[in-house]
Amino acid sequence: MEAANSIRFRNALVFLRHQLRSTYAYRPRHQQQCRTNVNTSDSPVRKNFSKDVMAKFINQGIGDMKNITQPTSGLLETLEERGFVGQFHGNRNEFIKLTNGEVIHIYAGADATASSLHIGHLMVLMPMIHCMLHGHRISLLVGIATARIGDPSGRLTERTGMKDRQLGERTFRFGTDITQQLSSLLKSAVNYARERGYEEKSIGRRHITSNLQWHRNVSIIDFMQIVGHRSRIGEMMLRKSVSERLKSEDGLSFSEFSYQLIQAMDYWHLFSNLGVRLQIGGSDQWGNITAGCDLINRMVNEAAWVDEQPTPSLIKNMAKPYGLTVPLLTTSSGEKFSKSTGAGNIWISANKTPPFSLYQFLLNRPDDIMEQWLKYFTLLPINTINEIMVEQKEHPERRPAQKKLAYEVIALIHGIPVADKCVQNTAIFFGQTDEVNGLEKREEKLKQGLTKSDIEGISARHFWEPVLASDFIGMPLEKALVASGAAPSNSQARTLLKSGAVSIGPHLRQVKLADERIILSPEDLISENILLIKVGKNKLYVMRLEDETTLEQAIAEKQDPDGAALKTKKKVEPVTRLQRRRLARNEKRASTTARKTRREESVRTFKIFEHEKRVAKDQPMGRQEFDDLVEKTLDRKEKRTWASMTPGGLEFKGMRTNKKPDEQD
Incomplete structure (x- = not known):
C-alpha cells in the first residue's frame, strides 16, 4: 500500500509540475507574450495523463524525479534539535510526514551584493547541508537579479551603491564568484560528511542556479500580470521589513518595496519548474518567504483544471508550499553578522579571510556560545557535543570546545588538510600544545627557525x-x-x-x-x-x-591579489634617441594590446549572456545567424529589395541615410 501511495505521489507531482510549469522563462522571440494564468484553455499539456505517459515523464528525469532515493527520516526534528527552526510556514505534521516518505526539493538564496559569502551565511547553508545529508535535493540560488534591487530586510537605510551605473556588471561578477564558492563549499561539505560517517548513497543531489536566468526575460508588464494583481498592498505594508523602514527618516524606495514580490516570483518559478516545496532563509526573510507562499497558493487556486482531475484533493495537498526561517547570527552586542553592518569582515573566501585568521577568530569565541555554535556549524552528533561541553566545564583553561569548533568549521569550508595546517601553525606560533599529529615540538621548530612556507601557512x-x-x-x-x-x-x-x-x-x-x-x-x-x-x-x-x-x-x-597588475614593471627613463623610439613603440604596442583585450573581454561577456539566453532548445535564431543565412541564400540585389520593402511590399521613398545610393543595403 505504501509503495502504491509513493507511486501515486510521484505521478501527481510530475503532473502538477507540467501543468504549472512557467512559460515565461525560455520562449521563442515570436512567442514572448507572457502566459500568466494557469487556467488557460490552450495549455500545451494534456488535461489527463495515462499511466504510460506518466512513466515516460518519470523515465525522462523531469526535474528532480530521476534516481529518487529513500530519504532519511527526522529532518525537521534534526533541525529543531540544533536550533535552526525559528518560524515555520505550513502544517508541521504534514511536512514531517512528507519529508519522512518522499524526497523533496528545498532552496535557499544569497544575493550577490559582495564578492564573497561571510560567516553569517552559514546559518542558512548548514540547514541546507543537513537537508542534503538526509537525502533531499537542494538548490542554492545566487541572487544576481535581486542584488540589483536591494533587500530592505533587517536594514534601516538603503544599500550603498544601488544607483551606481556599474551595478549590473558588478553584481554579475560577484554572482560568478559566489557561484564558485558555493560549488567548492558543497564539494568540501560532501567530503567532510564522508569523513564523519555519512554514506554516499544517502546524500541528496545539489544544484546551483541564478535568478537572472528568468528575470532577464520578464518585462515590467509581464511581471505585473504574473505577480502584481495577485499581491495585496495591505499584506505588503504589514510585513516587518516594510513597516520598520517606513518609520525611519530615509523611508523606503519603490524598488525596495517591490523586492518581496521579486523574491516571491523566484519561489514560484522554482516551484513550477523544479518542484521546490520549501524555502529556507534568515529570520529577516520571513516576509519575503510568506509572500512567495501566498503567490503559489493563489496561482494554484486559480487553476480550474485541478477540479477536473480524478484526485483533485491529492494535487491540492501536494501543491502546498512551506517556509522556514533560521535565527540570525549576531555579534556579542546583538548586531547582525553581515558584510555591511559589523560582521568584522569574516569572509568564507580564502582570498578575503585567510583560513588561519578564521581559525583564530573561532578559537577566541566566548564560552557561553560554544554549545550552540557547535550545533550550528558542525556535523558532530549531539552526544559528542554534550561530551565536549562537559570537558569544557571541567577544564575551561584547555578550551576544548573552541578548538573543536575551529577545526570542524575549517574542515567543512576549506578541507581537512587545511584544518590540520591551522592546528600546526597555532601550535608553532602560540604554543597551545607541545605536539600536533606527530609533528616536531614547538621548541624544536623555533630552534631551527621559521621558514617562508611556515609564514605562508598564516596567510597569502x-x-x-x-x-x-x-x-x-x-x-x-x-x-x-x-x-x-x-x-x-x-x-x-x-x-x-x-x-x-x-x-x-x-x-x-x-x-x-x-x-x-x-x-x-x-x-x-x-x-x-x-x-x-x-x-x-x-x-x-x-x-x-x-x-x-x-x-x-x-x-x-x-x-590586486588575482595578479592582473603584477605585470607592471618599473619604467626606465629614455636617454638616447634609440631608447625613446623603442619606448614609443612599446607604448603603442601596449595600447593596441589593451584595446584588443578590452574588446575580447566585451565579446566574451556578451557570449556568456547569449549562452544563458539560449539554454532552451526552442530559442529563436540569432540576428547574426539570420544575416548569415540571408547572405547565403540571397544575392545583393535581392537583399536590397528585401530591406527596402515593408510588410505590405511598398518602398519608403523619402528615407534618409548617411550612405550613398549605391551603398545602401
Whole structure:
C-alpha cells in the first residue's frame, strides 16, 4: 500500500509540475507574450495523463524525479534539535510526514551584493547541508537579479551603491564568484560528511542556479500580470521589513518595496519548474518567504483544471508550499553578522579571510556560545557535543570546545588538510600544545627557525604589508610596529616593547625595551625579506621588506591579489634617441594590446549572456545567424529589395541615410 501511495505521489507531482510549469522563462522571440494564468484553455499539456505517459515523464528525469532515493527520516526534528527552526510556514505534521516518505526539493538564496559569502551565511547553508545529508535535493540560488534591487530586510537605510551605473556588471561578477564558492563549499561539505560517517548513497543531489536566468526575460508588464494583481498592498505594508523602514527618516524606495514580490516570483518559478516545496532563509526573510507562499497558493487556486482531475484533493495537498526561517547570527552586542553592518569582515573566501585568521577568530569565541555554535556549524552528533561541553566545564583553561569548533568549521569550508595546517601553525606560533599529529615540538621548530612556507601557512602574500627595506633596516623597531599596524603610534609601540609583549624573527625571540632603542637588523628577517611580529598571545603581523625595484610590484600584488597588475614593471627613463623610439613603440604596442583585450573581454561577456539566453532548445535564431543565412541564400540585389520593402511590399521613398545610393543595403 505504501509503495502504491509513493507511486501515486510521484505521478501527481510530475503532473502538477507540467501543468504549472512557467512559460515565461525560455520562449521563442515570436512567442514572448507572457502566459500568466494557469487556467488557460490552450495549455500545451494534456488535461489527463495515462499511466504510460506518466512513466515516460518519470523515465525522462523531469526535474528532480530521476534516481529518487529513500530519504532519511527526522529532518525537521534534526533541525529543531540544533536550533535552526525559528518560524515555520505550513502544517508541521504534514511536512514531517512528507519529508519522512518522499524526497523533496528545498532552496535557499544569497544575493550577490559582495564578492564573497561571510560567516553569517552559514546559518542558512548548514540547514541546507543537513537537508542534503538526509537525502533531499537542494538548490542554492545566487541572487544576481535581486542584488540589483536591494533587500530592505533587517536594514534601516538603503544599500550603498544601488544607483551606481556599474551595478549590473558588478553584481554579475560577484554572482560568478559566489557561484564558485558555493560549488567548492558543497564539494568540501560532501567530503567532510564522508569523513564523519555519512554514506554516499544517502546524500541528496545539489544544484546551483541564478535568478537572472528568468528575470532577464520578464518585462515590467509581464511581471505585473504574473505577480502584481495577485499581491495585496495591505499584506505588503504589514510585513516587518516594510513597516520598520517606513518609520525611519530615509523611508523606503519603490524598488525596495517591490523586492518581496521579486523574491516571491523566484519561489514560484522554482516551484513550477523544479518542484521546490520549501524555502529556507534568515529570520529577516520571513516576509519575503510568506509572500512567495501566498503567490503559489493563489496561482494554484486559480487553476480550474485541478477540479477536473480524478484526485483533485491529492494535487491540492501536494501543491502546498512551506517556509522556514533560521535565527540570525549576531555579534556579542546583538548586531547582525553581515558584510555591511559589523560582521568584522569574516569572509568564507580564502582570498578575503585567510583560513588561519578564521581559525583564530573561532578559537577566541566566548564560552557561553560554544554549545550552540557547535550545533550550528558542525556535523558532530549531539552526544559528542554534550561530551565536549562537559570537558569544557571541567577544564575551561584547555578550551576544548573552541578548538573543536575551529577545526570542524575549517574542515567543512576549506578541507581537512587545511584544518590540520591551522592546528600546526597555532601550535608553532602560540604554543597551545607541545605536539600536533606527530609533528616536531614547538621548541624544536623555533630552534631551527621559521621558514617562508611556515609564514605562508598564516596567510597569502597579498595579505602581507609591503614596505621599503631601507626605511626600516637599521632603524628603531617601533617604526616597524607602527607600519605593520601593531601599534597606532610610536609612544604606544614603545609601551608594548617595554612590557615585553613583542616577539620577532625566525625564532620568535622576545624583545624588551630598556634604556636604549632596539634596532631592526637583517638577522631578524625570515628568508631575507619577511618580518614577523608577534604581539601578545594571539596577534601576528607580517611585513615584506622590498627594495626599490620590487616595491612597486609588491604593492600591485597587494592591491590586486588575482595578479592582473603584477605585470607592471618599473619604467626606465629614455636617454638616447634609440631608447625613446623603442619606448614609443612599446607604448603603442601596449595600447593596441589593451584595446584588443578590452574588446575580447566585451565579446566574451556578451557570449556568456547569449549562452544563458539560449539554454532552451526552442530559442529563436540569432540576428547574426539570420544575416548569415540571408547572405547565403540571397544575392545583393535581392537583399536590397528585401530591406527596402515593408510588410505590405511598398518602398519608403523619402528615407534618409548617411550612405550613398549605391551603398545602401
